[in-house]
Amino acid sequence: MSSASSRSIEDVANANGPNGQRWYQLYWPRTDEITISLLNRAKAAGFSALVITLDTMLLGWRPHDLDTAYIPFFYGVGIQVGLSDPVFMKSHGYEPVHETTKFPFEPEKIRDAALKEGDVNAQKVMKLGKEWLGQTNSGSFRSWEDLQFIKDHWDGPIILKGIQRTSDAEKAIDMGIHGIIVSNHGGRQVDGAIGSLDALAKIMRSQKIIQAQAKGDLTILFDSGIRTGSDVIKAMAMGAQGVLIARPYMYGLATAGQAGVEQILMQTVTDMHITMGLCGYSDVNDLIGKRDELLELVDD
């Protein structure tokens, strides 16, 4: 579950149910009390693992978003974790809004109301959106030492998302981190960033990382650009133990709601099974780290 979700932590947990497995993704707030509040809420709502996204301490320079003034947070979309947070809301003199599904979801109306008509409620949403963004993508960068603060307030597995350098992946092992997600945020943060798959290839040349993975001390996941079954098996052959997808499921969601998301997941997995079979593998786990074997069949 993203920190920029349009539903509260508690709503997502309820929807996911008592037997659902859920991980919480943290955009690390500027204010420690708010970070603690989010971690406690995620824990209480049954989230078992914490993903800390490291590459978005502030939003990248995104000309398209700037040209279109695309900042949905200002119009009340994607700030529901904040609006439902007692510490954040109290710091602005408000009670938390628990029934986040009742919150206005008509961004353009809110913007027009706030800009043209001086609607007080709409202005409140815009102000809270700005404040929440100032918490979660605040521009206050963190150092490795700061991770101790999270460890003090979270007792489950911690996964670092946005690792691109071998030295950072090795440092994660030294810090007792349980997993990394090799990701360049889909190229949305650094213009000219290297391909995430190239970063994975470099990282998997480190003996220290290979050994930590073999011992089960470090789980390696991958994202940025997974679109097809062949993409999945390439990343796994490079050494990833699992992959994540983002934009494809959002395209499915925008096109056909839940059915669209299910379709995207189903077709990606089916494509993966077919391609795996055609390459002579029956178990995806047999592929992990088999780069040279796979290269006999599939282009790099």
Ligand SMILES: Cc1cc2nc3c(=O)[nH]c(=O)nc-3n(C[C@H](O)[C@H](O)[C@H](O)COP(=O)(O)O)c2cc1C
């Ligand atoms: C519209 C959009 C919103 C995103 N929001 C988040 C987020 O809240 N937290 C996060 O860790 N990554 C976020 N990401 C990054 C994705 O998780 C992912 O790393 C990236 O899009 C690459 O995967 P993809 O090529 O499958 O889209 C977002 C990406 C997009 C396009």
